Amino acid sequence: MVRLHIEKLVAGGLGLARTPSGTALVQGGLPGETVEAELWQRKNHLEGRVIRVLEAHPARYLEALPPSADLPLEYPYQLPIKQLLVQESLERIGKLQFELAPVQPSPSYTAQPGLYYRTAAQYALHPLGGLAYRRPRSNELVPIPHDPLIAEPLQPAFELLSGWPLANLEEVVLRGSIYEQKVQIGFIGGHARHFQKTAQALVQEGIAGVVWGASSPKGRFRGPLQHLAGTPHLLEDFGGVLSSVNVQSFAQVNPRAAGLLFQEAAQVVEPGRKAVELYAGSGVLSLHLAHRFTEVVAIEINPSAVKRGEADRDRLGVQNLVFVRDDARVLGRHLPADLVMVDPPRAGLAPEVLAGLLEKKPRQILYIACDPATWARDIGRLVQGGYRLRFARPYDFYPFTHHVEVLSLLSL
Numbered sequence: 001m002v003r004l005h006i007e008k009l010v011a012g013g014l015g016l017a018r019t020p021s022g023t024a025l026v027q028g029g030l031p032g033e034t035v036e037a038e039l040w041q042r043k044n045h046l047e048g049r050v051i052r053v054l055e056a057h058p059a060r061y062l063e064a065l066p067p068s069a070d071l072p073l074e075y076p077y078q079l080p081i082k083q084l085l086v087q088e089s090l091e092r093i094g095k096l097q098f099e100l101a102p103v104q105p106s107p108s109y110t111a112q113p114g115l116y117y118r119t120a121a122q123y124a125l126h127p128l129g130g131l132a133y134r135r136p137r138s139n140e141l142v143p144i145p146h147d148p149l150i151a152e153p154l155q156p157a158f159e160l161l162s163g164w165p166l167a168n169l170e171e172v173v174l175r176g177s178i179y180e181q182k183v184q185i186g187f188i189g190g191h192a193r194h195f196q197k198t199a200q201a202l203v204q205e206g207i208a209g210v211v212w213g214a215s216s217p218k219g220r221f222r223g224p225l226q227h228l229a230g231t232p233h234l235l236e237d238f239g240g241v242l243s244s245v246n247v248q249s250f251a252q253v254n255p256r257a258a259g260l261l262f263q264e265a266a267q268v269v270e271p272g273r274k275a276v277e278l279y280a281g282s283g284v285l286s287l288h289l290a291h292r293f294t295e296v297v298a299i300e301i302n303p304s305a306v307k308r309g310e311a312d313r314d315r316l317g318v319q320n321l322v323f324v325r326d327d328a329r330v331l332g333r334h335l336p337a338d339l340v341m342v343d344p345p346r347a348g349l350a351p352e353v354l355a356g357l358l359e360k361k362p363r364q365i366l367y368i369a370c371d372p373a374t375w376a377r378d379i380g381r382l383v384q385g386g387y388r389l390r391f392a393r394p395y396d397f398y399p400f401t402h403h404v405e406v407l408s409l410l411s412l
């Protein structure tokens with residue numbers, strides 16, 4: 001066991017500390033804290049985990065939070081940490097000196113800033129009843145009697161499920177809408193036919209809809225899926241664009257913060273003839289930008305997201321947007337374009353996408369990222385390939401966690 005002083009948080013939410021044997025990256029401490037940690041050797045650095053906090057950060061948040069909340073600090077203190085984390089990722093991984101615009105805080109949903117913002121959450125079922133979280137990087141189940149990160153419309157559903165007998169299930173998923181003040185539930189695992197009656201009873205209790213998904217090694221809702229009861233989707237307001245959301249496909253979990261990002265994205269790009277969005281989900285970003293282009297193509301792999309996007313487009317009367325259900329790696333077929341927008345999963349851009357961008361060289365690339373490390377890697381490569389980074393701003397979509405979103409614009 002060693003005593004360490006945590007200097008700062010780095011990408012991945014790990015605390016960086018210096019030791020006589022080299023740099024250590026530890027899980028569980030906050031910048032400025034003195035901790036006792038156990039360490040082990042990784043390739044070229046030490047890694048570890050905090051066992052005890054010896055001198056806590058004066059603004060440490062002391063109320064109970066779920067284990068995913070790895071930044072337990074009073075809200076205003078979280079923001080400079082995220083700003084620095086993105087800035088340092090860009091310098092260390094992207095090898096770029098560039099001054100970021102100041103972090104955009106999450107808008108408040110209640111009188112308590114930073115809490116009650118998430119409109120989606122997944123829980124495991126504790127063997128002794130109630131909902132539980134899997135501790136990050138382990139299989140340990142931690143019971144959670146209350147989750148102050150989920151938005152208010154999800155709270156009654158959380159209570160209901162906590163006391164409901166839900167045998168033979170692996171996970172429950174919640175997706176709510178602040179706009180509609182309603183919630184959908186997803187059941188994962190077991191057999192759909194065992195949950196028909198439960199689903200109907202939940203709808204009678206006020207749940208808007210229930211969907212079942214088979215447990216699949218490919219991931220949540222990547223196997224067989226069945227709609228069990230109630231409505232198939234909800235509407236949510238993302239910065240003035242009403243977009244459909246459902247439990248089984250991706251949508252941003254902090255709608256007000258995402259709405260601000262989409263609005264700023266629409267302002268920072270130069271208008272043009274054609275825009276292509278890769279990793280488009282249901283195309284909320286394209287819907288925000290469509291009026292600035294003659295033609296917009298949104299490419300997304302998930303069929304449910306494409307279906308929702310097409311319905312949203314028609315409901316909103318947007319006529320210059322087409323969806324293509326395909327892999328982002330086919331981007332070459334849709335270029336040239338004046339703008340390519342990307343919002344990839346945490347792994348960042350697929351090598352084929354990066355190569356396609358560098359070959360076809362669209363004039364502008366709008367890059368939205370949920371992982372600063374892979375974003376910085378990709379930005380570094382695009383800059384090496386001739387682009388200039390023009391604008392980048394961290395957005396706090398995920399208060400009380402180390403996660404941070406980035407909006408950025410590159411051009412030739």
Ligand SMILES: C[S@@+](CC[C@H](N)C(=O)[O-])C[C@H]1O[C@@H](n2cnc3c(N)ncnc32)[C@H](O)[C@@H]1O
Nearest residue numbers: 250252279280281300301302327328343344345
């Ligand atoms: C971070 S989400 C962004 C969605 C959307 N921009 C939004 O804000 O709602 C990433 C999206 O990429 C999609 N996706 C993942 N891999 C893909 C691929 N290889 N080709 C196309 N879409 C992909 C996922 O289904 C998901 O909808």
